[in-house]
Amino acid sequence: MLIQIQAGCLRKLRAAHHLSLSAAMAAISLTQYSIFSKPSILFSRNRVGTFNLSLAFSTSSAVSSDDFHRRKWRLPVGASTVELGGVKIAKEDVVRDDPTNNVPDAIFTKLGMQLHRRDQHPLGILKNAIYDYFDRTYSNKFEKFDDLCPIVSVKANFDDVLVPADHVSRSYNDTYYIDSQTVLRCHTSAHQAELLRRGHTHFLVTGDVYRRDSIDSTHYPVFHQMEGVRVFSPSDWETSGTDATSYAAQDLKTCLEGLARHLFGAVEMRWVDTYFPFTSPSFELEIFFQEKWLEVLGCGVMEQEILKRSGRTDNSAWAFGLGLERLAMVLFDIPDIRLFWSTDERFTSQFAKGQLGIKFKPFSKYPPCYKDMSFWISGSFTENNLCEVVRGIAGDLVEEVRLIDNFTNKKGMTSHCYRIAYRSMERSLTDEEINDLQWKVREEVQNKLKVVLR
Ligand code: FA5
Ligand code: MG
Numbered sequence: 001m002l003i004q005i006q007a008g009c010l011r012k013l014r015a016a017h018h019l020s021l022s023a024a025m026a027a028i029s030l031t032q033y034s035i036f037s038k039p040s041i042l043f044s045r046n047r048v049g050t051f052n053l054s055l056a057f058s059t060s061s062a063v064s065s066d067d068f069h070r071r072k073w074r075l076p077v078g079a080s081t082v083e084l085g086g087v088k089i090a091k092e093d094v095v096r097d098d099p100t101n102n103v104p105d106a107i108f109t110k111l112g113m114q115l116h117r118r119d120q121h122p123l124g125i126l127k128n129a130i131y132d133y134f135d136r137t138y139s140n141k142f143e144k145f146d147d148l149c150p151i152v153s154v155k156a157n158f159d160d161v162l163v164p165a166d167h168v169s170r171s172y173n174d175t176y177y178i179d180s181q182t183v184l185r186c187h188t189s190a191h192q193a194e195l196l197r198r199g200h201t202h203f204l205v206t207g208d209v210y211r212r213d214s215i216d217s218t219h220y221p222v223f224h225q226m227e228g229v230r231v232f233s234p235s236d237w238e239t240s241g242t243d244a245t246s247y248a249a250q251d252l253k254t255c256l257e258g259l260a261r262h263l264f265g266a267v268e269m270r271w272v273d274t275y276f277p278f279t280s281p282s283f284e285l286e287i288f289f290q291e292k293w294l295e296v297l298g299c300g301v302m303e304q305e306i307l308k309r310s311g312r313t314d315n316s317a318w319a320f321g322l323g324l325e326r327l328a329m330v331l332f333d334i335p336d337i338r339l340f341w342s343t344d345e346r347f348t349s350q351f352a353k354g355q356l357g358i359k360f361k362p363f364s365k366y367p368p369c370y371k372d373m374s375f376w377i378s379g380s381f382t383e384n385n386l387c388e389v390v391r392g393i394a395g396d397l398v399e400e401v402r403l404i405d406n407f408t409n410k411k412g413m414t415s416h417c418y419r420i421a422y423r424s425m426e427r428s429l430t431d432e433e434i435n436d437l438q439w440k441v442r443e444e445v446q447n448k449l450k451v452v453l454r
Helices: 007-017 021-029 122-137 188-197 234-238 244-264 304-309 324-332 337-341 383-397 431-449
Strands: 051-055 076-078 081-084 087-090 143-145 151-153 177-179 182-184 202-210 222-232 267-276 279-289 292-302 316-323 369-376 398-408 414-422
Touching: 122 202, 122 222, 122 244, 122 324, 188 202, 188 222, 188 304, 188 316, 222 234, 222 244, 222 324, 234 244, 244 267, 244 279, 244 292, 244 316, 244 324, 267 292, 279 324, 292 304, 292 324, 304 316, 316 324, 324 337, 369 431, 383 398, 383 414, 383 431, 414 431
Parallel strands: 143 202
Antiparallel strands: 051 267, 076 081, 081 087, 151 182, 177 182, 202 222, 222 316, 267 279, 279 292, 292 316, 369 414, 398 414
């Protein structure tokens, strides 16, 4: 049952019960079986035990299995309202001039877009192809969720997956906070614990995730992840002659290597040991793309504590989180992550439902324009804040923000020089337009970031 609740109603509920937005939405969601997730995480990596793996595989054809859309829940209603899980959310509920809120307008406009639920979009085509692999390999055992609300509690996003209180990913520098207890999920792992508590043992969760991050061709503040979780019982590993953790780790790698074969046929890839608070051991998979190793997913054997808290003390499990844009870039040869948001027909018309083998043909490579900006930083300066300011002014016209020089003088003052690359994916930019953008960026950087321009 889809419940329509006006934004005013949501605000009254919050005011009456002194609830955070996530708590108010959770209260509403109880009646509609909606689950709320949590924010994003960037983790330090430990590159031990790296090995190379070259695969030559055959690709199977994709069959769309998008009949899982149990409810329609997120339709953009207008510039100032989005509908999330049948709840209309006003812009002022998400973007507020308040120290506990750091969500900019540009992020609000992305809520409810649901690129991953569009069968003709590269992300939708990829999601369906992954569903197809899981349905065939595991006889339809994996349940699929692709419409869970991206507004989640801090508890769901961080606490439930054991992210330490002082972990960098919790900071306002890395995560979009709506209020002190509510965030835009930064990873689909935000839904792991809730789904386990509800008794699910084999599931895939696809959704939009949000992060304050750097700017380049493979990073965007809104992107899409697919989470996978598989729970094992003692009978699964006891007959194998190995312990529960080794069994789960081996099964996880077999599963993901099979997925890579299904999607790519042949691709150069490697496993990298890493760290996540919620898995041990933990791995990342990298694929060689555009002359570099590109990280496409994180995964590992679920921490026993998460299983224990969901009443599954005797079980073991694996979990993974795929970056859908990164995989789609490799699959369709898409050179820049901004293209996923393009509505230019020259982009959108190149993709079709169920077609995996398509290679994107760039319609034209427009020239980039580089502008350098040097300033003395203050203690509070961060690159993510700079990127947010640049994105706020230039939107998708900014291709990259890169530190090209960094020094500290004898007085202890530190100078940074950033090179900003402006390039439209769709047209040539005029000198006048770029100069105007750069001027506005300089002004805003000076006003908002407390730096002294040089
Ligand atoms: C995570 O988000 C973990 N939750 C993944 C996970 C799930 C690990 C379950 C273990 C068990 P990470 O921050 O590395 O991990 O992000 C996962 C993937 O998202 C990355 O490998 C990458 O493909 C993609 N990704 C991360 N940041 C961005 C970004 N700014 N733009 C586009 N894709 C990104
Ligand atoms: Mg990572």
